[in-house]
């Protein structure tokens with residue numbers, strides 16, 4: 001039997017009686033702490049399919065203490081942003097890719113699928129209702145958190161019969177309020193974030209909780225983020241560690257290869273250890289567009305710390321940067337590995353490739369590139 005799919009035409013909107021005061025667009029706007037006035041919610045049931053979507057005043061959820069989401073991490077989420085352009089119009093950035101990834105995460109948990117065009121229509125409706133919450137300043141945006149959770153009150157691991165999809169939003173400021181601050185990374189050869197055949201390529205809450213303790217250990221060593229590694233052997237059979245991701249971002253190293261060409265390297269998406277980042281994809285697509293004119297080689301290939309250290313010793317590591325929705329581009333100044341510091345030649349400055357990517361991506365996000373297909377108007 002075909003159950004009713006997600007249907008944006010059934011949307012019911014109940015507006016908040018009075019809007020909350022909005023935070024100022026300054027350094028007091030802490031990421032993820034201020035929530036706008038409304039939330040979108042849709043419930044799914046294995047016998048009735050998707051119900052009528054609701055936009056309601058933002059508030060707490062009611063769920064059983066036995067809800068499967070709370071015990072077996074049957075939950076997944078997305079992170080995306082809405083931007084206000086110079087004409088005051090609100091724009092989403094490549095929302096189709098977030099919805100595709102959310103559906104992939106939901107499949108990984110055996111949750112129901114969302115019809116992407118309907119989910120996008122509902123997200124647009126939510127952002128329109130709270131358009132006044134999209135900050136008008138460059139570097140500021142409205143962060144959106146689409147989430148799916150298992151609601152079943154059941155202390156046993158089984159398929160989900162009751163699921164809730166909801167989206168709420170938070171105005172956020174620039175990740176680096178005082179401009180780019182290149183970060184130091186702790187390359188962690190002990191804790192592994194994800195592994196081949198695992199679920200690191202899905203955005204499951206269960207992937208993130210266990211990263212807090214290693215992140216605190218990195219802080220204790222004066223490092224801002226963990227560079228996640230995966231143990232392997234190099235081509236000579238020596239112990240090696242593959243570079244996978246940094247914190248909750250994908251990572252690029254810019255090397256001068258043995259032929260003297262600038263090579264942008266990031267880990268491939270082939271074995272399930274890497275989250276397919278929207279920003280990663282943008283960096284790769286922009287780099288490939290520029291490859292010929294700038295003489296860049298663009299590689300999605302395994303990169304081991306042995307190669308990074310050898311290239312660093314020969315002065316061939318030019319720069320490195322993380323990339324993700326929250327920070328867009330996060331330049332790296334230093335990588336600490338096995339007690340030694342690999343200082344990058346860019347030091348406290350932003351490397352030219354990181355700068356190019358920052359400019360190109362933010363110009364599209366804020367609608368400064370006319371009619372770019374990655375920037376989707378909400379109206």
Ligand code: PLP
Pocket residue numbers: 079245247248249250275276277278279280323324325326
């Ligand atoms: N890697 C991980 C583990 C993440 O959580 C994120 C953020 O969502 C990313 C990479 C970057 O992905 P995106 O560019 O889609 O934000």
